[in-house]
Amino acid sequence: MKNECYIVRDLLPSYIDQICSEESSRFIEQHIATCEQCAELLNQMRVEFDIQEQPEIPTRIEQKKPFQKIAHFFNAQKNFTKFLSISFWVALIVTVGFFIYSLNVLSELNDEREEAQGIEQQKQDIMEKTFAVLSTQANIDEIALQAVFQEYSGQLEHLAVFSTENIDDVTHLQGNPTYTFPIDYSQAILVIGENGKITETIIPNDYDIGTVAMANDQWTVQYEYQNSYLETIENAHQIKHYAPSNWIVFQLPIVFIIITAFILGGWIIQKRITKPVENILD
Numbered sequence: 001m002k003n004e005c006y007i008v009r010d011l012l013p014s015y016i017d018q019i020c021s022e023e024s025s026r027f028i029e030q031h032i033a034t035c036e037q038c039a040e041l042l043n044q045m046r047v048e049f050d051i052q053e054q055p056e057i058p059t060r061i062e063q064k065k066p067f068q069k070i071a072h073f074f075n076a077q078k079n080f081t082k083f084l085s086i087s088f089w090v091a092l093i094v095t096v097g098f099f100i101y102s103l104n105v106l107s108e109l110n111d112e113r114e115e116a117q118g119i120e121q122q123k124q125d126i127m128e129k130t131f132a133v134l135s136t137q138a139n140i141d142e143i144a145l146q147a148v149f150q151e152y153s154g155q156l157e158h159l160a161v162f163s164t165e166n167i168d169d170v171t172h173l174q175g176n177p178t179y180t181f182p183i184d185y186s187q188a189i190l191v192i193g194e195n196g197k198i199t200e201t202i203i204p205n206d207y208d209i210g211t212v213a214m215a216n217d218q219w220t221v222q223y224e225y226q227n228s229y230l231e232t233i234e235n236a237h238q239i240k241h242y243a244p245s246n247w248i249v250f251q252l253p254i255v256f257i258i259i260t261a262f263i264l265g266g267w268i269i270q271k272r273i274t275k276p277v278e279n280i281l282d
């Protein structure tokens with residue numbers, strides 16, 4: 001073995017690791033070309049080096065497969081979390097939209113309810129004023145009755161007074177103003193219209209929501225609304241009897257609040273489940 005061999009053998013590990021300078025590498029290669037022993041040693045060291053490195057390769061391949069499956073699973077989880085978050089925001093927007101819509105509906109409904117209440121109040125007022133005229137006089141005060149009619153001339157077609165004893169059944173008319181199938185005006189003691197006392201024959205309106213009557217022991221009062229006012233009366237009637245409750249108005253937003261809450265709950269749970277592994281995926 002020459003002196004050069006010792007230097008070369010010291011450098012071989014670095015040469016295999018490819019961390020030698022260019023000069024050293026050239027020196028080693030030139031030497032190995034001429035020295036069989038060092039060439040043999042280099043081969044041996046390379047084989048050992050490969051044996052050391054090789055076991056890692058299959059291990060890495062084996063580890064890669066299950067990790068891919070886990071990564072795939074966590075990606076699916078991540079997508080599901082994303083889906084839940086998008087669903088939550090969409091549901092929230094829809095809920096807010098329905099809520100605003102319901103508020104508008106409720107506001108309109110309240111206006112209509114107020115109008116209907118106004119009409120109910122007006123019904124009471126007309127009857128109260130008429131019965132007040134009837135009770136203060138032994139005979140019917142035509143002038144005072146005309147004054148009552150004039151007060152509501154924008155709404156009333158005519159106002160009639162009957163003697164209760166001439167009417168078959170008034171039990172359903174007692175106490176409160178009631179929409180009724182019109183009593184025949186030919187039986188009336190007095191009928192007041194826009195131009196005062198009406199003497200010609202009146203054909204009753206067959207529209208029962210357009211006719212209101214009320215009776216006490218002595219008198220029965222019946223009035224009819226003008227045709228132009230019937231639509232308002234009909235609307236008020238619909239609102240009073242068939243208007244949806246506030247609960248119904250807010251049914252859709254309530255349903256969506258529940259749906260949104262469920263999605264939010266799912267989202268929170270999902271986030272908690274995936275939180276510990278979140279960083280692995282990023």
Ligand SMILES: [Zn+2]
Nearest residue numbers: 004005035038
């Ligand atoms: Zn040598």
